Amino acid sequence: MILEQTLLSKNRPSSPPVMFPLWKTLLMVVILVWSVLYTLPNLYPEDAAVQITGSSAAEDISDSLRSRVQNILKEAGVTFKQIELKDGSLLVRLADVENQLAVKDLLQAKLGARYVTALNLAPTTPDWLVALGAKPLKLGLDLRGGVHFVLEVDVEEAFTQHIRVYFDQARETLREAKIRYAQMKNNEQSITMVFRTEQDQKAAYALMLKSFGRDLVRQLDEQDLVTLTLVLSEEKKREIREFAVSQNLAAIRNRVNEMGVAEPLVQRQGQERIVIELPGVQDTAIAKRVIGRTASLEFRLAHRNQVGGSNTEVLPFKGDRQSPVTLEEKVIVTGEQVVNAQATFDEHSVPQVNITLNSEGGRRMLKTTKDHVGDPMAVVFVEHKQRLVEKKVGDRLEVAREPYTEKYVINVATIQDSLSSQFRITGLDSIQESSELALLLRSGALAAPMYIIEEQTVGPTLGKENIKKGVNATLLGYGLVILAMALVYRIFGVLANIALAFNVTILIATMSMLGATLTLPGIAGIVLTVGMSVDGNVLIFARIREEIRKGLSSRLAITTGFDRAFLTIWDANLTGLIVGALLFAIGTGPVKGFAVTTSIGIVISMFTSITCTRAFIEFFYGKRPLSRWAL
């Protein structure tokens, strides 16, 4: 308020013409030069490339591989620019974008399963720019082409798994305490126990409270005093949800890394969702197969002979190497409790896998194994899959996806000793097997199944089209605005236009430094910024004209114009920033890109329209009076 009083009062003493301080000028020059340098990389088009990595860490990427690839390409008549050996992978730069996909498929076929090929866009930034830290902008999917998924974690399923374990434990606890029940049912999301007397029910509840106080909560039915229903507590549910999502996130990250895609994005979205972006990948089927292999692990007791009693299940062995195995239905420990798994060697240099469970898993494992030393224990791999099926819905036949589970045993080992949190699985055939098992245990252990709720594929041609359109629109828009400004504000207008150009370069350089991704709406944001950042200068120039008309000297008019307009510019732009923040909050991907460019653009435009333009004017006119052409 005081600021406004001072500015608006007519009795302000006339201030001497302010010389533009030297330090400000220097700072400005530095910023402008930096912005141009950091924008330059975007002018160097990227090369279409194929990246080759080993499918496991053990694979050797060396010159011999390079010459092998060279031969393959020569034979197929593919022109390539260069093959680089860098960071443990081979980068084949192609001369032609058209056959990028074909070349990738060719190399994958010829090199076999030991290597993973991926599409890539390799930057061609000259070394001196790279040394300065400049690099081209990261492009979003709508400009690059690629695949985008949103997965939702089926938390209900995770709850069900836990209920199952509690069910078993509750049953045992009651048995040990010799409380008899008439019926005990597992309802997937709850456990119901029916007793003969109310007394039994109360005793049972007290016992449940003692054993699982924090995790299970009672649902009381006023009418029925012999029935006890237990559900998961909110606290436990929250815990399960958190763990399920973060565990799945880690597992997906591992799998995506295995795919060898360059610059993938795997991120949590909200409470229960995971976003995956794979630039350059075109085949959603392959991507989904890798990611969609949602699986979990179970450790169960097995029966040595094939005869089982009640509560048993017969499951096939993986790869049909051995005959089916009879297992207890009861699950001792799930993959969720596996904290770590390492493939190592034992004292006799035989491959084995060291497993670490968390404390809960350790407790359960101990309880079971101490009574079953010498018995076999199996590791069961549970895969949640989907298949296309014709289903009758109403009176129509529809193609739909049906989920189903596939379970098979991946390993059976004899329990040598009572096990708790740390134990080993021995008797593995080879290093391969132990590595695979360890990997499966580490990353294959999904706490809960996931379903794809959103998916987007953008073809590479569309990506290029979008870039072209965006750039053209920006150029045309900029051209029109330059014309308008020059016509209306003459030389001042031209100076403002130069500042506007720097506005764009600073914007791009900032985004480059922040690592922000450019999307099509982001380009729209840049175009809009060009139009709206003019506003600042228009306000200033309008004020200056007014002051001149009122009779102020030109120097004073300039100063007053810049000063008085500042507040208005500040006010007006603040609202733009608020909208930007809101859009960032509610928007997804592309809209977020727009919010980012607009917000940054607004902040920068305050700098360029005030400081830069003023500096240019001072520099250009110095102390000279303003001619007719000036404004």
Next chain:
Amino acid sequence: MFLLPEKIRFMKIGRYAFILSILLTVGSLLSIAFKGFNLGLDFTGGTVVEVVFDRAIDLDHLRESFSEQSIDAQVQLMGNANAVMMRFPPAQATPQNSENAADKKAASMQMGGEQVVALLTRASPENKATIKKIDVVGPQVGDELRDKSGIAMIIALACMCLYVAFRFQYKFSLGALAALIHDTILTLGFFSFFQLPFDLNVLAAVLGVIGYSLNDTIVIFDRVRENFALLREETTENIIDISITQTLGRTLMTSICTLLVLLAMLILGGDALFGFSLALTIGIVVGTYSSYYIASYILILTRLSKDDFFKVVDDSEPFEEHFE
């Protein structure tokens, strides 16, 4: 540059303009209520596929093939005879009495990328299709987005309102709020009336309009406040007229520059940004108009006067200014 008269009598037609605005607003609301929106994929869920065939494709043939398999699809040409856009509805809601978990899960599945490819290969095996773009949005995502967007708009309006109340006097805040609501409703109404596709980008544009319209309004309010201090003797109506006239140059120039830029986007930006650019264009035109005839007119309606700005302590003492 131009020699403008000292003041243009904008507020003379203030009453008529205000009535026109009210009519347009009511009309827009009616359209939104009864005609609704042509909601895009982001809000409805479903699958949209853009495909380019090697040769010109017979749409009826495609449509037949789809209906044979009981697949509900909208098929249309995009640009030239080879390019086709197909739209599939979102997944059905779970059947009412379905106890089976598998049924529930199955009902929630919907057309995915590879399914479409399979369908197309089956429908036209000789004419190869290249996928340009596939968008699959699950129904629950669509619903969520609708709700989030509605809330975002309300929050935006509330924030702006608070901001203006904070920076200016509360009567200004009323004017600003009325103008913003007016702009939002008219822009939405335009899209509703002409059934233009309404997706997340258009919504972003509407939020952008809210910010931009307020820009305009603030510049005028700023001048009005300044003039109240400088021109003690004038009536409110005159002060507003003068303020608007003084800021006319700037308002016109900024609007023109932004519209030029939007024109560039409309012409060259392609389909993806068309809705967005159009929404912004309409919003800016309406927004400029509303800054004059809604925001400023309400200042007159609420009888803004000198008393709202300063308290005169004593006529004989030197003038002391307080701002409320």
